[in-house]
Amino acid sequence: MKIGTQNQPFFPEDIKEKFRYLKNAGFEGFEIDGKLLVDHLDEVKEAIAETGLPVTTACGGYNGWIGDFIEERRLNGLEDIKEILTALQQAGGKGIVVPAAWGMFTYRLPPMVSPRSQAGDWKAVSESLVYLDSIAKETETTIFLEPLNRYQDHMINTLADARRYIEENTLRNVKIIADFYHMNIEEDNLSQALHQNRDLIGHIHVADNHRYQPGSGSIDFRKLFDQLKSDGYDGYLVFECRIRGNDPEAEYLKALKHLQQCLV
Template sequence: EALAEVGGQGIVVPAAWGMFTYRLPPMVSPRSQAGDFKAVSESLIYLDKIAGETGTKVYLEPLNRYQDHMINLLSDAQKYIDENELENVEIIADFYHMNIEEDSIPTALEEHKDSIGHIHVADNHRYQPGSGSLDFKTSFDQLKKNGYNGFLTFECRVRSENPEQAYKDALAHLKSCLI
């Protein structure tokens, strides 16, 4: 409701950043998978209703397995949307997390094109695009093919003595991938 009051269009929600990962001890979840699904679903159903009333969106962000255990793939997020019949929840496709979790970023972008409402860009190591090894061109070609015209946000750290120039270089790199 406050988001709508200030003219915001959507809110980013990861399932539970840093709550638990199977990759670190104790390696046993505090809840069952069914319990996780129920807890996240209840929150999303509530948020979906409010978003519908306020004309906003909820952007559900899958995180990588080292940060969370519940929603790691775009297909995991899609399951929540489909099974709960959520009308105001869309997926964030975060290139950094997808680089770790998805078998193919372009394939995931194509398979979930109708539910993606927000993009986060960072290179494979979470620094600015163009400073690592991700193939942004192939993924951007897929987004163009999908007709994606939603948000695209830098969500990265900057590795540079000159951060302003690093951002300019990253933007130039991404623009070159659109050709």
């Protein structure tokens, strides 16, 4: 397994300097914003060639969720994702992280009545995934379907939820991304959930139980990494977290060392 990261405010803004910084810090991959990749593809490819640091995946950078309530926005999002997947193919990236939606609706807060039926949710997300499955096949990439916790999305909350979409729609180029923060809220047993879905897990996001940097909370990363190892996972572990502490850069690099030690 290798450790990657999303962007942070204290990383250099210049793309090539950013890649050099990440390489020197000890990260082994970069999960890039999709729009940044599309808009600066040539510069990103040059940075990859210079540093040897790969773009692992894209996350974000498109307008419209795959389960959007507004059909025009859903379709616009799909076309944005198609463009990102094409750029990822050129940059050597594995694929793109997509949830059903983020912050669009939750049953846990008022009004608690969705403007669309559960059958409608299933239809919208399934149609999006079937389309993206075909685009991923063409671009030799993967769609990483991300379950979010119940307060951020109402459609896909557990790894089992994501698995159902993949299996019932016979998707060949869609895998599950397991996010430890969301799993900590939704799964009864994190290790068991990882094991039960080992055949479909293709990507990992790491944060501690409170969404801050790994090692600052209560998640037992060594236990989860050992589970992933025993199940044969050899992909990336990508930081997706906020940072708590007076010196964000120092705390972030400390968290990197913590995860490196947990992998030993």
